[in-house]
Amino acid sequence: METLKFEFPAGQSPRGRALVGGVGSGDLEVLLEPGEAGMLRLNVVTSVNGSAARWQNLFERMFREQTPPALNIEIHDFGATPGVVRLRLEQGLEELQLEGAFHD
Amino acid sequence: MTDTARLLQSRSFIELGARQRARALLDQGSFRELIGPFERMMSPWLPKQGIVTQADDGVVIAKGTIEGQPTVIAAIEGSFQGGSMGEVGGAKIAGALELAAEDNRNGIPTRAVLLLETGGVRLQEANLGLAAIAEIQAAIVDLRQYQPVIAVIAGPVGCFGGMSIAAGLCSYLIVTQEARLGLNGPQVIEQEAGIEEYDSRDRPFIWSLTGGEQRHVTGLVDAYVPDDTETIHAQIRTCFRQGKPALERSRRYAWFLDRLGRLEPEQPIDAVTVRDLYAAGDEGGVK
Numbered sequence: 449m450e451t452l453k454f455e456f457p458a459g460q461s462p463r464g465r466a467l468v469g470g471v472g473s474g475d476l477e478v479l480l481e482p483g484e485a486g487m488l489r490l491n492v493v494t495s496v497n498g499s500a501a502r503w504q505n506l507f508e509r510m511f512r513e514q515t516p517p518a519l520n521i522e523i524h525d526f527g528a529t530p531g532v533v534r535l536r537l538e539q540g541l542e543e544l545q546l547e548g549a550f551h552d
Numbered sequence: 553m554t555d556t557a558r559l560l561q562s563r564s565f566i567e568l569g570a571r572q573r574a575r576a577l578l579d580q581g582s583f584r585e586l587i588g589p590f591e592r593m594m595s596p597w598l599p600k601q602g603i604v605t606q607a608d609d610g611v612v613i614a615k616g617t618i619e620g621q622p623t624v625i626a627a628i629e630g631s632f633q634g635g636s637m638g639e640v641g642g643a644k645i646a647g648a649l650e651l652a653a654e655d656n657r658n659g660i661p662t663r664a665v666l667l668l669e670t671g672g673v674r675l676q677e678a679n680l681g682l683a684a685i686a687e688i689q690a691a692i693v694d695l696r697q698y699q700p701v702i703a704v705i706a707g708p709v710g711c712f713g714g715m716s717i718a719a720g721l722c723s724y725l726i727v728t729q730e731a732r733l734g735l736n737g738p739q740v741i742e743q744e745a746g747i748e749e750y751d752s753r754d755r756p757f758i759w760s761l762t763g764g765e766q767r768h769v770t771g772l773v774d775a776y777v778p779d780d781t782e783t784i785h786a787q788i789r790t791c792f793r794q795g796k797p798a799l800e801r802s803r804r805y806a807w808f809l810d811r812l813g814r815l816e817p818e819q820p821i822d823a824v825t826v827r828d829l830y831a832a833g834d835e836g837g838v839k
Contacts, residue, residue: 449602467589470569471606472631479589479607495604524604 451493452500456511458488461518464547468540476525476533478540483520494525506530510537517544562780566706566730570627573667573706574614576781577625577788582616587644595638597677606632611641613648619789622655622662624648630669630709637715638674642684649691649701656698663699665788666692666722667706671737672713685714692721696800700724702791704784705731705764705773712737721802724791725773726784727764733772734762760823770830772801 465481483489488511492503528536568576575583587593589607598605610632614625626645628635648664655662673681692701700723705711707730711719716735719725727733736744738752751757760766768776774791777783811829815821
């Protein structure tokens with residue numbers, strides 16, 4: 449098990465928070481909460497050791513395409529593949545948008 | 553209706569996660585989670601052993617209403633560590649049941665539903681998990697004096713270990729075909745008895761002995777329902793409307809002991825033998 453920290457430039461802080469996934473085999477849990485404006489912070493706890501470069505690449509690819517909202521994201525990973533990680537992150541961001549629309 | 557049409561219309565309960573299950577059972581808009589995942593009340597013991605924790609420790613406590621009546625639901629997430637009971641998750645369930653009993657002493661008729669998907673104690677937390685299960689059992693016995701405590705074992709994990717005793721203490725127990733209920737899990741029994749006697753990989757054999765249908769026909773559970781959210785919901789409402797049972801199953805122990813006394817342990821015991829044993833005579837009031 450190891451804990452990894454990542455930071456990326458971000459936009460505005462959204463309203464609301466979201467939880468997706470779970471710490472089951474091959475899955476991960478993602479908690480998304482509003483963060484400091486302009487900054488996306490990710491805290492990853494993963495059961496797979498030596499995977500820092502893989503996470504870095506995955507996040508870079510994802511956030512290069514689109515500037516993410518300012519969030520504190522906590523990930524509890526139980527051996528999810530990069531594809532599953534990306535799906536869960538997108539699901540979390542989508543739920544935040546729905547939550548934001550609900551508040552507006 | 554064709555089987556296909558029925559399948560397309562039904563909404564699986566087994567496929568729902570713990571939080572979705574609780575939400576599906578409570579009256580719309582009444583769901584409120586207590587000690588939710590964002591409070592980060594996590595197991596302090598798993599990280600010390602190199603195991604990733606889940607933000608809710610695999611237990612969802614939801615307060616709300618069913619048919620307008622105050623209800624608390626404790627739902628176990630079977631996919632996290634086999635739904636095992638650790639210090640935190642166990643304390644969440646015990647605390648919720650204790651508060652429900654306290655509500656009743658203060659004139660608020662709070663009822664409880666337990667959604668059990670658990671292999672029993674979390675071995676990594678040892679005695680702390682066992683202590684929590686003992687607290688859950690004591691709290692069920694306390695609360696059931698005031699209101700029905702309903703347990704649902706839907707599957708796929710089933711309910712084993714100390715938590716199977718907790719299930720047996722509930723006022724009503726509801727299962728599906730996918731459910732299993734037993735003190736020891738199949739692999740533990742295989743290890744003890746030998747694979748010749750008990751092959752844990754033989755699924756039809758395992759379900760024939762510990763599956764939901766067998767547990768229903770032998771009187772160890774009250775209701776056997778299909779895996780459909782609305783049907784399970786309706787069964788819970790029916791049990792609540794019936795109110796407290798005249799005599800809880802765990803207080804009918806004399807009848808069960810009498811039946812067990814008629815078993816011949818030297819003879820191989822199969823599913824049919826057990827059914828016949830429990831079906832002969834119904835003076836125990838088994839449904």
